[in-house]
Amino acid sequence: MSIDYFLSILKPMLEGAQATIILFLVAIIVSIPLGFLLTLIVRSSIKPLAYLANAYIYLMRGTPLLLQLLFIVFGLPLIPVIGEYLVLDRFVAACLGFILNYAAYFAEIFRGGLLSIDKGQYEAAQVLGLNRWQTMSNVVLPQMFRVALPSVANESVTLVKDTALLYAVAVPELLHFAQTAVNRDFTITPFLLAGVIYLLITLCLTMFFKWLERRLRFD
Amino acid sequence: MPILEVENIKKSFDSLEVLKQISFEVNKNDVIAVIGPSGSGKSTMLRSLVHLEELDGGNVSVNGNYIVKEGIYSKPQLVKQITSKMGMVFQHFNLFPHLTVVENLELAPKLLKQGSAEQNRSLSMELLKKVGLSDKADVLPSKLSGGQKQRVAIARALMRKPEILLFDEPTSALDPELTGEVLRVMKDLAQEGMTMVVVTHEMEFAKDVATKAIFMDKGEIVESGSPVDLLTNPQMERTKSFLHRTLQT
Numbered sequence: 001m002s003i004d005y006f007l008s009i010l011k012p013m014l015e016g017a018q019a020t021i022i023l024f025l026v027a028i029i030v031s032i033p034l035g036f037l038l039t040l041i042v043r044s045s046i047k048p049l050a051y052l053a054n055a056y057i058y059l060m061r062g063t064p065l066l067l068q069l070l071f072i073v074f075g076l077p078l079i080p081v082i083g084e085y086l087v088l089d090r091f092v093a094a095c096l097g098f099i100l101n102y103a104a105y106f107a108e109i110f111r112g113g114l115l116s117i118d119k120g121q122y123e124a125a126q127v128l129g130l131n132r133w134q135t136m137s138n139v140v141l142p143q144m145f146r147v148a149l150p151s152v153a154n155e156s157v158t159l160v161k162d163t164a165l166l167y168a169v170a171v172p173e174l175l176h177f178a179q180t181a182v183n184r185d186f187t188i189t190p191f192l193l194a195g196v197i198y199l200l201i202t203l204c205l206t207m208f209f210k211w212l213e214r215r216l217r218f219d
Numbered sequence: 220m221p222i223l224e225v226e227n228i229k230k231s232f233d234s235l236e237v238l239k240q241i242s243f244e245v246n247k248n249d250v251i252a253v254i255g256p257s258g259s260g261k262s263t264m265l266r267s268l269v270h271l272e273e274l275d276g277g278n279v280s281v282n283g284n285y286i287v288k289e290g291i292y293s294k295p296q297l298v299k300q301i302t303s304k305m306g307m308v309f310q311h312f313n314l315f316p317h318l319t320v321v322e323n324l325e326l327a328p329k330l331l332k333q334g335s336a337e338q339n340r341s342l343s344m345e346l347l348k349k350v351g352l353s354d355k356a357d358v359l360p361s362k363l364s365g366g367q368k369q370r371v372a373i374a375r376a377l378m379r380k381p382e383i384l385l386f387d388e389p390t391s392a393l394d395p396e397l398t399g400e401v402l403r404v405m406k407d408l409a410q411e412g413m414t415m416v417v418v419t420h421e422m423e424f425a426k427d428v429a430t431k432a433i434f435m436d437k438g439e440i441v442e443s444g445s446p447v448d449l450l451t452n453p454q455m456e457r458t459k460s461f462l463h464r465t466l467q468t
Binding site for chain 2: 118120121124126127129130138139143146216218219
């Protein structure tokens with residue numbers, strides 16, 4: 001196996017990795033705030049809304065992500081009458097699937113984080129004259145985020161690996177190019193290379209979260 | 220005229236009456252020690268004064284402004300404005316663990332836009348000096364002992380320049396050797412004329428510092444009066460038996 005061959009498969013795979021990384025970034029940047037919003041709705045005093053949010057979380061966590069992706073990419077266009085308006089760009093559709101799914105997981109993580117905050121914190125804030133929004137943004141959120149951070153990190157690593165599900169909806173990403181090269185060239189190298197690239201991405205991510213944890217440590 | 224007036228306040232949790240028609244008043248420079256067995260309702264009473272507990276009936280007013288009148292609360296904005304005259308120190312300190320000591324002190328004035336950053340800094344440093352913690356300004360609460368945490372909590376409550384300071388068992392969560400430093404700060408405040416209501420198990424403190432003592436049991440005030448009289452020569456059987464049990468341990 002020559003260096004030339006290695007470089008020839010590296011280039012498309014790095015392009016594939018780019019799609020992987022973009023999907024990851026979009027999904028995480030949108031699903032974290034969305035997940036937090038869901039947490040707030042679940043805890044809100046408007047009961048019908050809370051039930052809806054709970055049902056949503058149950059649905060998203062209770063069915064396979066792969067099914068959800070297939071449903072959005074191939075299923076929605078099959079709906080009578082409105083289906084033809086639901087043909088989305090595959091990458092966009094995939095992003096949507098990941099966001100909707102991961103928001104539910106993040107909602108559960110943040111709910112756990114909120115539960116860990118002592119009610120004395122709310123009481124101290126109230127007695128000091130802070131309103132609900134000030135209490136949430138200055139007292140509760142920073143602590144909740146710190147508590148939730150290890151779980152968020154864990155979920156993020158899972159997200160990187162889940163991007164490989166794009167393979168099933170034929171969006172070109174890292175695994176797609178690896179598989180193509182393997183089929184074409186009858187060599188195992190592209191799989192190994194794909195594995196190394198995933199490992200590098202998750203290594204960066206893990207180091208980033210470790211750094212963030214150290215920075216936000218207060219206990 | 221008293222600064223704080225409490226008349227016939229009532230509260231129940233389901234069928235359990237935790238406060239039954241409690242009335243008392245607090246005058247300027249008073250230091251009121253509230254004692255009684257656990258479950259007597261003294262903490263609930265104190266917390267209801269700053270609306271951490273919702274009352275079912277009665278009046279609470281500060282300088283003649285009603286927080287609650289005959290069981291009906293004033294508008295939230297008004298309640299907030301009236302309760303802002305009172306500071307509260309909790310049994311478990313409730314410092315914000317993600318903020319340094321000085322940030323704990325300055326968070327509320329900063330968010331409520333009270334005073335400039337320089338004014339707040341000089342006030343916070345002055346108060347930290349007063350509680351003997353000038354050197355801990357930039358430390359996180361997790362690095363402090365319980366006694367130091369409680370002194371920070373007192374300084375934080377003082378940042379709002381309260382007219383009345385409420386203490387909910389301020390030394391109950393502390394190791395015995397750390398209670399002294401907190402009680403000393405409280406005694407200093409009392410001597411400067413701070414009006415205080417202190418729920419406490421520290422009988423010596425009540426005797427030395429308080430201007431008035433209230434004994435509560437089963438949701439009612441059983442006996443009140445001068446701390447020395449109440450603690451050394453109680454009139455009521457329930458007070459006697461409580462003090463007897465307390466002094467034995």
